Amino acid sequence: MEIEERRRPGEGELQDYARFAITASGISPISQPGMRGGNYLASGIEHNERGAPTASGVMHSRMTQKRLHKFDTLKRRRDLFRVFGDESAPVGLVSWGSCAGVCREALARARANGLKAKLLVPYLLYPVAEEVYEDFFASVRVGLIVEQSHQGQLYRMLRMFVELPRGVRSFAKNGANPFLPTEVAGHLQEAAETLQRERGDRHEPQE
Amino acid sequence: MTTTLHPVARLMEPKEFRSDLKPIWCPGCGDFGVLQAVYRALANIGRPPHEIAFMSGIGCSSRIPGYTTAYGFNSVHGRALPIAQGIKIANPELLVLVAGGDGDGFSIGGGHLPHAVRRNVDLTYVVMDNQIYGLTKGQLSPTSRRGLQTATSIYGSLEQPVNPLLYMLAYGAGFVAQGTPADMPGLASVIEEAIRFPGFAFVNAQSPCVTFGDPEQQLRAHKANMRSLATLGHDPADRLKAMALAAEYGQELYTGVFYRNPEPAPTYDAQIAQRKAALRAQALPRERILDLFRKTGAK
Numbered sequence: 001m002e003i004e005e006r007r008r009p010g011e012g013e014l015q016d017y018a019r020f021a022i023t024a025s026g027i028s029p030i031s032q033p034g035m036r037g038g039n040y041l042a043s044g045i046e047h048n049e050r051g052a053p054t055a056s057g058v059m060h061s062r063m064t065q066k067r068l069h070k071f072d073t074l075k076r077r078r079d080l081f082r083v084f085g086d087e088s089a090p091v092g093l094v095s096w097g098s099c100a101g102v103c104r105e106a107l108a109r110a111r112a113n114g115l116k117a118k119l120l121v122p123y124l125l126y127p128v129a130e131e132v133y134e135d136f137f138a139s140v141r142v143g144l145i146v147e148q149s150h151q152g153q154l155y156r157m158l159r160m161f162v163e164l165p166r167g168v169r170s171f172a173k174n175g176a177n178p179f180l181p182t183e184v185a186g187h188l189q190e191a192a193e194t195l196q197r198e199r200g201d202r203h204e205p206q207e
Numbered sequence: 208m209t210t211t212l213h214p215v216a217r218l219m220e221p222k223e224f225r226s227d228l229k230p231i232w233c234p235g236c237g238d239f240g241v242l243q244a245v246y247r248a249l250a251n252i253g254r255p256p257h258e259i260a261f262m263s264g265i266g267c268s269s270r271i272p273g274y275t276t277a278y279g280f281n282s283v284h285g286r287a288l289p290i291a292q293g294i295k296i297a298n299p300e301l302l303v304l305v306a307g308g309d310g311d312g313f314s315i316g317g318g319h320l321p322h323a324v325r326r327n328v329d330l331t332y333v334v335m336d337n338q339i340y341g342l343t344k345g346q347l348s349p350t351s352r353r354g355l356q357t358a359t360s361i362y363g364s365l366e367q368p369v370n371p372l373l374y375m376l377a378y379g380a381g382f383v384a385q386g387t388p389a390d391m392p393g394l395a396s397v398i399e400e401a402i403r404f405p406g407f408a409f410v411n412a413q414s415p416c417v418t419f420g421d422p423e424q425q426l427r428a429h430k431a432n433m434r435s436l437a438t439l440g441h442d443p444a445d446r447l448k449a450m451a452l453a454a455e456y457g458q459e460l461y462t463g464v465f466y467r468n469p470e471p472a473p474t475y476d477a478q479i480a481q482r483k484a485a486l487r488a489q490a491l492p493r494e495r496i497l498d499l500f501r502k503t504g505a506k
Binding site: 001033036037040041042043044045186 | 226228255256257258260272273276277278279280281282283294298300301308410494495496497
């Protein structure tokens with residue numbers, strides 16, 4: 001297990017220390033009680049770079065930008081996503097948490113039946129890593145966002161940030177009964193048949 | 208004991224603890240007096256600001272850490288005590304102060320009190336008791352007297368107030384005191400004594416809200432009515448007598464130390480240090496902490 005420490009101030013950074021300094025990455029080094037020169041006020045109220053509470057709209061904008069800028073590093077963490085199956089598949093699944101295991105089984109069943117399909121499992125739900133999803137969905141025509149959420153929260157959140165292909169739908173249900181691999185595989189098969197029909201209608205080559 | 212005179216402590220000036228933030232309190236607020244008392248107490252203790260962690264919740268009184276040069280943490284309503292305990296346990300060398308109001312401490316934060324007391328982490332908790340929620344412009348608080356009228360309780364409170372002093376004594380706090388800015392030296396003295404006490408120490412600072420508080424309970428009334436426990440001949444080692452005096456909260460304004468345990472219980476932080484020493488031989492590096500939860504023999 002690797003332990004990642006928060007960024008601490010170096011020697012020179014405790015001279016005229018500003019706990020919430022606006023930096024290139026958005027991340028400012030954090031002192032801890034006992035460090036001479038590192039004293040600051042931590043509060044939930046909006047504050048300036050030194051931690052002093054402020055009602056300035058200008059400072060609030062700068063600090064909001066700083067905080068959100070920290071997400072940019074996270075969004076580039078492709079190691080927090082796993083993709084299974086055929087890279088250029090037209091049928092795609094997205095699922096997370098305990099449902100991901102069911103979807104891996106469903107994917108295996110579908111592929112065993114000759115279907116070209118793939119699955120994306122995010123370990124980072126928010127911020128939404130748009131580029132990762134865009135790359136995944138580039139080949140996808142139909143698919144499912146599978147989640148144990150009555151309102152399909154992941155599906156709705158992805159729609160806020162990503163241009164989902166029109167054929168990608170939500171397959172969501174509440175937590176009373178778990179998903180079964182057979183039902184997910186069944187829905188995948190239906191999606192694939194829909195795609196085949198559409199391609200046939202448009203005289204497109206089948207895969 | 209880490210909060211008695213530290214080896215490198217020196218007599219300091221109160222102004223060394225004053226930050227450059229201007230308090231947002233109303234002119235005449237009792238909290239100004241509490242702040243001055245804190246400066247004086249810390250100056251006498253002699254620990255430098257960077258070795259002091261000052262936690263608070265939410266409210267006018269909870270703005271106090273920002274007006275000192277200590278490390279300050281203005282946290283969530285009612286939650287200062289758990290955070291303060293964590294900070295002290297993580298670094299027992301720090302001097303840990305906690306502040307908040309009567310609502311922060313005895314309403315939303317009330318569930319934390321008995322556990323903070325029984326855990327007995329070495330810290331000092333100062334409640335600025337003004338019998339009102341002031342920051343939100345005057346609502347009844349847990350210590351508001353029965354019958355008090357506010358803008359949101361125009362017919363007056365139907366509830367009996369809680370008794371902070373009796374609560375803390377009943378929970379078993381080893382140090383319980385009360386003060387008022389109407390007696391600045393006395394308030395500074397009890398805060399200093401509380402900091403020096405090895406273990407959980409509680410100071411109820413009667414700190415009137417000049418804008419929304421009970422007009423009959425302002426500093427002028429304090430000056431007229433306060434009675435020093437020392438001059439009454441009270442023995443702070445007598446817990447039962449302390450409880451009897453504390454029961455008069457709301458009728459009498461007693462100042463000074465109600466109770467000081469003559470044989471303080473071991474602090475939680477000291478006990479942790481002992482346990483760590485005893486278990487040191489078996490200690491794993493923290494990167495291998497999950498090994499503690501694996502079945503024996505499993506990789």
